[in-house]
Amino acid sequence: MAVMSGEPIKDQFTSFYEKESDALFRFCYWRVTNRELALELAQESFARLWAKMAEGAQMDNQRAFLYVVARHLIIDWYRKGKSGSLEALSEEGERPFEPMDQNAHIDIEVGSEARRVAEKINDLPEQYRDVVYMRFVEDLRPREISQILKISTNAVSVRITRGLEELRRISGIDKK
Amino acid sequence: MNQEQFDKGIEGMREMSMSAREKAAMLKSIFDAPVESPYVRLFNISFFASRQAMAMAFSLLLVLFTGTAAYAAERSVPGDALYLIKTEVFEPIVGRFKLKPENQLAWEAEKIERRISEVEKLVSENKLDEEKVRGLEKKIEKASAAFAIVAERAASSTASTTAAHKVKVEKLKNDLIEKIGEKKEESAKRLKDAAVKGLDIKDGKRESAKGNK
Numbered sequence: 456m457a458v459m460s461g462e463p464i465k466d467q468f469t470s471f472y473e474k475e476s477d478a479l480f481r482f483c484y485w486r487v488t489n490r491e492l493a494l495e496l497a498q499e500s501f502a503r504l505w506a507k508m509a510e511g512a513q514m515d516n517q518r519a520f521l522y523v524v525a526r527h528l529i530i531d532w533y534r535k536g537k538s539g540s541l542e543a544l545s546e547e548g549e550r551p552f553e554p555m556d557q558n559a560h561i562d563i564e565v566g567s568e569a570r571r572v573a574e575k576i577n578d579l580p581e582q583y584r585d586v587v588y589m590r591f592v593e594d595l596r597p598r599e600i601s602q603i604l605k606i607s608t609n610a611v612s613v614r615i616t617r618g619l620e621e622l623r624r625i626s627g628i629d630k631k
Numbered sequence: 632m633n634q635e636q637f638d639k640g641i642e643g644m645r646e647m648s649m650s651a652r653e654k655a656a657m658l659k660s661i662f663d664a665p666v667e668s669p670y671v672r673l674f675n676i677s678f679f680a681s682r683q684a685m686a687m688a689f690s691l692l693l694v695l696f697t698g699t700a701a702y703a704a705e706r707s708v709p710g711d712a713l714y715l716i717k718t719e720v721f722e723p724i725v726g727r728f729k730l731k732p733e734n735q736l737a738w739e740a741e742k743i744e745r746r747i748s749e750v751e752k753l754v755s756e757n758k759l760d761e762e763k764v765r766g767l768e769k770k771i772e773k774a775s776a777a778f779a780i781v782a783e784r785a786a787s788s789t790a791s792t793t794a795a796h797k798v799k800v801e802k803l804k805n806d807l808i809e810k811i812g813e814k815k816e817e818s819a820k821r822l823k824d825a826a827v828k829g830l831d832i833k834d835g836k837r838e839s840a841k842g843n844k
Contacts, residue, residue: 479649569643626632
């Protein structure tokens with residue numbers, strides 16, 4: 456674990472934050488559909504990344520770290536009512552997302568189409584949900600998604616294809 | 632939902648973003664939050680881990696050293712480096728564990744027996760000199776004094792045992808003094824012989840020198 460001087464790391468983090476903050480906020484928002492909560496989750500994710508960077512941890516993929524943290528925080532949030540220990544939930548590892556909370560507040564600024572598509576994406580099986588979201592909303596390439604989710608590029612491509620088919624099916628979109 | 636609505640929905644999802652104010656406030660909150668110093672972390676984990684390892688290693692070494700030293704010291708005789716450890720460290724420690732008066736008496740007697748064994752060993756190796764004799768005499772006096780104190784303490788409770796030990800210790804003490812006395816006589820005789828021999832050699836040399844002249 457190398458310890459680096461403070462300022463270059465801060466600059467590096469700020470630059471990364473400027474680049475990724477909207478995408479991470481969006482990722483959180485379309486999972487919890489609550490702006491304030493999404494802001495909190497995004498902030499917590501970045502704060503954990505900053506803590507790691509500040510202590511000098513060598514990170515191969517900061518974006519992957521950020522999304523893993525955010526996903527775990529979202530899982531914790533969904534399960535918070537059922538379990539008192541969020542820390543314990545995080546330590547148990549990766550688990551599938553819970554279905555979207557039907558009572559969650561939907562931001563009034565969001566268009567009805569966006570809301571409907573988001574709901575359909577959230578209805579997808581867990582293995583397709585993230586890849587479809589990252590591919591179509593964030594416009595990430597399969598290689599970038601594979602780095603974030605730590606699965607092979609080939610597996611990402613397969614999941615995108617199958618996920619899209621499933622999304623079309625549940626959304627009632629005809630194949631062109 | 633048709634393709635157009637889907638595409639519009641995706642576009643709408645992409646438009647979701649933080650305001651500039653939210654973004655700036657979030658970054659400020661992240662930097663303002665206390666971050667654990669890497670040095671504190673190093674201290675907490677590595678320092679204590681190393682201290683723990685060091686303590687374990689030290690304990691192991693201590694046990695090994697103590698065991699080896701105890702074994703070596705037990706075989707030492709007056710004049711050896713470890714003899715002081717035997718008589719001034721280990722024997723008092725053993726003595727501390729003798730709680731009952733009769734055990735204390737037995738231990739004091741055993742200490743005198745140990746001194747006798749040491750004298751025997753020194754005699755057999757021809758290493759008993761005046762200095763060692765003086766040292767042993769002091770130890771016998773000390774052992775006798777200790778024995779007397781213990782015997783007095785034990786007299787009321789175990790009179791018969793105390794009397795038996797007194798007799799035994801007196802005998803041991805006499806044996807030891809006798810052995811040292813014998814050795815002294817031997818030493819004196821040897822010195823006398825050596826002196827006579829030296830004189831003879833001297834005389835022989837003188838006579839041969841005269842003959843040469």
